[in-house]
Amino acid sequence: MRVGVLTGGGDCPGLNAVIRAVVRKGVEVHGWEFVGFRNGWQGPLTGDSRPLGLADVEDILTRGGTILRSSRTNPYKVDGGVDQIRKVLADQGVDALIAIGGEDTLGVAKRLTDDGIGVVGVPKTIDNDLGATDYTFGFDTAVSIATEAIDRLHTTAESHHRALVIEVMGRHAGWIALHSGLAGGASVILVPERQFSVDQVVQWVERRFEKEYAPIIVVAEGALPEGGEEKLLTGEKDAFGHVRLGGIGNWLADEISERTGKESRAVVLGHVQRGGTPTAYDRVLATRFGLHAVDAVADGDFGVMVALKGTDIVRVKLSEATAELKTVPLERYQEAEVFFG
Secondary structure (H helix, E strand, C coil): CEEEEEECCCCCCCHHHHHHHHHHHHHHHHCCEEEEECCCCHHHHHCCEEEECHHHHCCCCCCCCCCCCCCCCCHHHCCCHHHHHHHHHHHCCCCEEEEEECHHHHHHHHHHHHCCCCEEEEEECCCCCECCCCCCECHHHHHHHHHHHHHHHHHHHHHHCCEEEEEECCCCCCHHHHHHHHHCCCCEEECCCCCECHHHHHHHHHHHHHCCCCCEEEEECCCCECCCCCCEEEEEECCCCCEEECCHHHHHHHHHHHHHCCCEEEEECHHHHCCCCCCHHHHHHHHHHHHHHHHHHHCCCCCEEEEEECCEEEEEEHHHHCCCECCCCHHHHHHHHCCCC
16 A cells, blocks of 8 residues: 655644654554655645655654645645646555645545545644644644743843733634743733733733733734734735734734833744744654554545544544634633733
8 A cells, every 4th residue: 555645734843753653653564655745735736745664754753844845735726636636646656645734734635535535634733723633733832832932031021121922823723822821921811712902901011010020911913902903914815815914912012012101022933833843742642643544544544534532542524623623712711811910
């Protein structure tokens, strides 16, 4: 059997751990051959691929990013895209695909399965917003990086007695902001799931200054002020229709300075959250996902995604996995509000 592997969407720590686990188990247990398609769905569209053997995955467990590279290519936006993929798979003798990605990548995997191409999905998103799985790999690393940044920013904020606004990733889900903000002792946490009052934020900031502490505000990139609009970094959209977000951190820092008269600065962590070596938790989770994805292929159980439920790895339908985003529930946010101000 010959199996194709690809990574789509934004990169995150742990992708290489999945690839390693897939190849190791597939080769050593089943005797399969593997081909890695480069640049997400662009690979099976164009035939851009490379062999994946044991030597190719020997030293990639600790590496961030993906040795297969990635893109946000959508084959359903390409004329004849599905037929091109069928032809490439046939030409290269590929019997099945393992697609590692988030909502968009797995949405394509679901449609391809409906169109008769055998695909097994592996969930990947640092935002932790994929439904049907408790956690996705990359999230723990992103939270750890953001938390370390908050820890470091506390000291410079206190030294200059200024407010610092830290903008973290999170387009529609505020899991990174919530977890890093709680772990880092933030004075305020703002998430996309709940619009915020600038007046209330200012009150929390002033209360913090009154206690002779410097406020730290953690804000997800998709957070919105009441009656406001998403702060767009550019007006450009990717192949899945997503607008690139950014700018809420700088906007909020300016508002705080203007309303309090106190110095306020913004720090945008951006792609720093995606880079570097994965945490031990993400390495283990990614490895387990890869091992179970191989089992699904061996069983011919296509159209499924491997998922974490409690401590178990289970299979769920791709249709279930991509049905809706997993967002921060109100009760989880209310837990954090105890520490605001």
